[in-house]
Amino acid sequence: MQNTNIFNELRKASPLISVGMLTADLLSLGSELKLMEQAGVKLLHIDVMDGCFCPMMTVGPPLIKAMKTPLLKDVHLMIDEPLDKVESYLAAGADMITVHAESGMHIHQTLQSLGKMANANHSDRGVLRGLALNPGTPIEVIEPVIDELEMVFLLAVNPGFAGQKFIPSTEQRIIKLKKLIREAGKDVLIGVDGGIKKDNIADVVAMGPDIIVTGSAVFDGKTPLENAKYMIETVDNAAKTCNKEDS
Ligand code: DX5
Ligand code: ZN
Numbered sequence: 275m276q277n278t279n280i281f282n283e284l285r286k287a288s289p290l291i292s293v294g295m296l297t298a299d300l301l302s303l304g305s306e307l308k309l310m311e312q313a314g315v316k317l318l319h320i321d322v323m324d325g326c327f328c329p330m331m332t333v334g335p336p337l338i339k340a341m342k343t344p345l346l347k348d349v350h351l352m353i354d355e356p357l358d359k360v361e362s363y364l365a366a367g368a369d370m371i372t373v374h375a376e377s378g379m380h381i382h383q384t385l386q387s388l389g390k391m392a393n394a395n396h397s398d399r400g401v402l403r404g405l406a407l408n409p410g411t412p413i414e415v416i417e418p419v420i421d422e423l424e425m426v427f428l429l430a431v432n433p434g435f436a437g438q439k440f441i442p443s444t445e446q447r448i449i450k451l452k453k454l455i456r457e458a459g460k461d462v463l464i465g466v467d468g469g470i471k472k473d474n475i476a477d478v479v480a481m482g483p484d485i486i487v488t489g490s491a492v493f494d495g496k497t498p499l500e501n502a503k504y505m506i507e508t509v510d511n512a513a514k515t516c517n518k519e520d521s
């Protein structure tokens with residue numbers, strides 16, 4: 275299922291932001307989502323935490339289902355043993371599902387079964403499968419599962435909380451991941467998640483990821499619309515600069 279429609283859409287739009295909803299105003303979620311649409315955001319990053327894989331508990335399938343939006347739902351599962359749980363997130367409308375390499379005994383099987391499942395929003399859109407790696411997990415863990423995923427998310431913070439600081443070794447990890455993907459002859463999207471703010475997003479774009487998760491810098495409790503626009507514009511400009519330098 276490498277070439278799902280979502281994969282092609284994202285490959286074309288890369289690099290782009292996925293806005294983390296963790297610090298959005300959940301009691302005004304409808305209007306927060308509208309602001310993201312207005313800003314031109316394409317992906318909503320929804321952090322699911324179960325209080326076991328990481329200490330906090332956040333949202334589950336009912337809230338994801340309640341989010342009425344044309345934006346793609348990029349669901350990041352920070353939950354233990356996701357194998358039997360992924361189906362309910364798809365049923366709730368997830369377009370992209372990321373599980374953690376550290377979260378279960380059956381990661382290959384989880385990705386494999388996700389590859390056979392349909393997108394509940396549009397059956398022809400496909401499901402984009404992601405694998406997330408904590409900052410302390412070796413990049414090589416993707417080798418045995420590389421045929422069963424379309425995206426790898428590198429966490430640039432330890433999972434669990436918004437507003438942390440970007441871990442600098444992430445840059446070297448992106449380089450290593452790109453090399454591994456190239457040598458495997460695959461086309462896999464690379465995401466970076468955590469600690470990406472206004473003052474470092476251009477530097478992160480220069481590291482070459484496709485999807486850049488930014489949460490608390492957008493939903494800062496003040497000006498989410500302006501913040502999202504700023505992030506999109508900065509990513510577009512930084513990408514142009516990188517392309518010029520490459521050619
Ligand atoms: C960390 C989450 C991230 C994070 C993003 O556990 O996966 O998505 O909350 O938020 P910021 O941008 O505030 O680091
Ligand atoms: Zn996340």
